[in-house]
Amino acid sequence: MVRQSWRFACVFLLLLGFVGVAQAEMTREEYAIKFRKSSYSVLGWYYGSMHRVIKGINPYDQAAFLRDAERVAFLSKLPKDGFIAGTETGDTKAKPEIWTKTELFKEDNDRLESEAAKLAEVAKGGDFNLIKEQFGKVQKACKTCHDDFVKRKTE
Ligand code: HEC
Numbered sequence: 001m002v003r004q005s006w007r008f009a010c011v012f013l014l015l016l017g018f019v020g021v022a023q024a025e026m027t028r029e030e031y032a033i034k035f036r037k038s039s040y041s042v043l044g045w046y047y048g049s050m051h052r053v054i055k056g057i058n059p060y061d062q063a064a065f066l067r068d069a070e071r072v073a074f075l076s077k078l079p080k081d082g083f084i085a086g087t088e089t090g091d092t093k094a095k096p097e098i099w100t101k102t103e104l105f106k107e108d109n110d111r112l113e114s115e116a117a118k119l120a121e122v123a124k125g126g127d128f129n130l131i132k133e134q135f136g137k138v139q140k141a142c143k144t145c146h147d148d149f150v151k152r153k154t155e
Helices: 002-024 028-054 062-075 102-125 128-149
Strands: none
Touching: 028 062, 028 128, 062 102, 102 128
16 A cells, blocks of 8 residues: 555656656747747847936946947847747747848848947947937837837737
């Protein structure tokens, strides 16, 4: 009787283990979607931090702003790596056009990368008016791609 319950306990624990492994494992496609969404979230965090300074909610601090601008310049290069084949559908807001209008998607990516790199340059100078103007261009680069390639809630 005692041996029997041990056996049940072992089987039970084994099953629990399998459930754990199944949850931890993702397909490469699911991981790619998770990767690009996470990298956009990290990018959005530093972008938001600069946005609050531009809007006057937080005070302008040259060193802190430069740090955020440099992080956005680097982070803007990452998400595109997550748009691998087979990730057109799934838990994603990406429009399928990303995989057909590849030239336009590349253009939109390049625009963000170059405007973000310029913002990091301008941020070094510390001229707030120039920074504001260049931030507007980064903002526009985000919006352009979102208009082109991100599904709205109603779509
Ligand atoms: C080249 C196109 C492109 C550019 C440029 C772009 N995005 Fe996105 N963004 C996307 C796509 C596509 C998604 C949807 C990803 C998905 O759901 O798989 C997205 C999703 C997001 C998300 C949601 C992430 C999530 O967890 O679902 C945030 C936040 C975001 N972008 C912020 C930004 C910000 C801030 C910028 C500018 C600094 C920016 N994006 C520029 C294409 C772009």
